[in-house]
Amino acid sequence: MTQEDIRVLVIEDDPMVQEINKTFIERVPGFRVIGIAANGAEGVQMVAALQPDLAIMDVFMPVQDGVQTLTQLRAASEAVDVIVITAAKDKPTIQNMLRYGVMDYIIKPFSFERISQSLEQYRRFYSEMRREGTASQQDVDKLLFGKYQQPAKRLPEQVREELPKGLHAVTLEQIIRQLSGQSEPLSAEDVAERVGIARVTARRYLDYLVKSGRVQLDVTYGGIGRPTNRYMLVT
Structure with missing residues (x-):
């Protein structure tokens, strides 16, 4: 443990x-x-x-x-x-x-x-609840079982049945929900924090969504170091 x-x-x-x-x-x-x-x-x-x-x-x-x-x-x-x-x-x-x-x-x-x-x-x-600071109304709404969030774009049943081994439809839809309505792309770390999963796990789901054409990959180059991959839902 x-x-x-x-x-x-x-x-x-x-x-x-x-x-x-x-x-x-x-x-x-x-x-x-x-x-x-x-x-x-x-x-x-x-x-x-x-x-x-x-x-x-x-x-x-x-x-x-x-x-x-x-x-x-x-x-x-x-x-x-x-x-x-x-x-x-x-x-x-x-x-x-x-x-x-x-x-x-x-x-x-x-x-x-x-x-x-x-x-x-x-x-x-x-x-x-373990983060320091206060919560906004939007934060509270998200905690109350996703109330007032934009509905998630659900995957077609065919795609659900063909998910690669180790990927689950519930988690996939939660990631899509986080990407929905975003005006700016999110990093894998952003998605992992919002969904409550490991960054490497979020990256697997995001890579799958990119390959399936549901998500667009935006590679940002800036400063010294590796480029940053960010993801946005295809509308």
């Missing part, structure tokens, strides 16, 4: 779902599961002991359910963010969890792509 890893506690009673959650979470770079609680009461104890950054929580659990658990965590002022993964579909439960500030609500059965999207969004939030 690196210093930059986001530390995750899974609170889930089903052993099979525990393992699926752990596997999916750790497939997303920068996330590490540091503990698994089998019910809400155990989850509250482990949050206090381990101080995770994020808890992935079910609603339907023995001993203490997710609603009671989240209520107790907030009453104790525990500094932990929460994403819910549950089979609970009733609107009162959803509303209660949202009122207590969950970052996302994922309904079972779920896909890796959906969890990956949620965690990548959380990583941007996590990184931004």
